[in-house]
Amino acid sequence: MIEEILYMNGYGVYVWSAFFFTLISFTTLYVIIKIQYIKEKNKFVTKFGALDSEKAERARLQIINKEILSSSQSI
Amino acid sequence: MFKIFEPGKIFLITSKAPKYVMILFIIVLSIGLLEALIFSPEDYKQSHSVRIMYVHVPAAWISLGIFSSVAFLSLVGYIFKNKNFFLIAKSLAPSGLVFNIIALVTGSIWGKPTWGTWWAWDARITSMLILALFYVMYLIAWRIYEDKEQVLKITTTITIIGIVNVPIIKYSVDWWNTLHQPASINILSKSSIHSSMMFPLLVMTAAFALFSLLIFLMKYNTELIKIKNKGLDRL
Numbered sequence: 474m475i476e477e478i479l480y481m482n483g484y485g486v487y488v489w490s491a492f493f494f495t496l497i498s499f500t501t502l503y504v505i506i507k508i509q510y511i512k513e514k515n516k517f518v519t520k521f522g523a524l525d526s527e528k529a530e531r532a533r534l535q536i537i538n539k540e541i542l543s544s545s546q547s548i
Numbered sequence: 549m550f551k552i553f554e555p556g557k558i559f560l561i562t563s564k565a566p567k568y569v570m571i572l573f574i575i576v577l578s579i580g581l582l583e584a585l586i587f588s589p590e591d592y593k594q595s596h597s598v599r600i601m602y603v604h605v606p607a608a609w610i611s612l613g614i615f616s617s618v619a620f621l622s623l624v625g626y627i628f629k630n631k632n633f634f635l636i637a638k639s640l641a642p643s644g645l646v647f648n649i650i651a652l653v654t655g656s657i658w659g660k661p662t663w664g665t666w667w668a669w670d671a672r673i674t675s676m677l678i679l680a681l682f683y684v685m686y687l688i689a690w691r692i693y694e695d696k697e698q699v700l701k702i703t704t705t706i707t708i709i710g711i712v713n714v715p716i717i718k719y720s721v722d723w724w725n726t727l728h729q730p731a732s733i734n735i736l737s738k739s740s741i742h743s744s745m746m747f748p749l750l751v752m753t754a755a756f757a758l759f760s761l762l763i764f765l766m767k768y769n770t771e772l773i774k775i776k777n778k779g780l781d782r783l
Binding site: 478481482484485487488490491492494495498499502503506507509510513514516517520521524532 | 581584585586590595596597599600603604607642643646649650653654657658660661759762763766767769770773774776777779780781
């Protein structure tokens with residue numbers, strides 16, 4: 474049974490390589506986008522931490538800034 | 549008119565959605581892979597090589613769908629001067645390009661046992677390759693142009709020219725003699741594909757659509773944070 478799934482009447486090498494290429498492409502794209510995301514988030518947290526209290530208060534008024542800060546605790 | 553597209557409001561949803569989309573994607577992909585690789589029957593003519601269809605066809609469909617969406621969003625964004633539409637379009641493009649590459653590579657792998665060649669300058673394949681070039685041009689334009697107005701103009705122009713290629717891809721098998729067979733699946737008329745093959749094809753399409761949604765959400769969040777980073781600099 475397993476041999477049949479792997480070999481596929483001689484077409485196994487084509488079928489499996491097409492599926493592997495797809496999964497590798499997915500993983501690569503996911504990792505690249507995730508790295509970019511984490512990088513930008515860390516940059517935001519660092520910049521936010523460097524603000525003086527008045528500017529930080531002003532920035533915190535925006536909902537989106539609060540969201541980024543709260544979600545950055547989980548990374 | 550487009551107040552619901554305010555980045556602040558959207559971020560509330562898009563920052564939480566990826567983990568749920570990821571779970572759903574893994575579930576649907578697992579079902580799709582089992583169906584495509586084990587449970588679906590082999591073809592009487594192509595034998596097991598037909599299984600490549602379950603990655604090749606959904607990838608081609610989604611890359612075409614994404615490019616059409618990118619063109620539409622760019623045009624609407626340009627007409628209504630709404631930058632968020634451009635941001636959505638820009639976030640969709642990377643997964644569109646990857647799906648386009650998957651369609652080309654898996655098509656090439658499928659071509660070897662079916663047609664006896666890895667590549668042919670056939671109308672469908674060539675037009676898909678041109679689409680990949682438009683994706684590349686679009687993404688490069690975002691990287692190289694720093695002037696905001698200029699980049700919006702250039703990316704919109706690229707997508708408007710590129711969208712002409714989409715119907716050419718779709719109808720290339722009808723307009724020219726190509727190695728590709730005519731469409732087996734029709735929305736308006738009866739499809740010639742058997743339900744035992746249609747089911748895994750649709751499940752894999754759903755899985756691929758979920759993956760592109762996942763990548764879109766992550767990329768869109770990254771772009772929003774990038775804008776916010778610039779905002780902090782200006783404080």
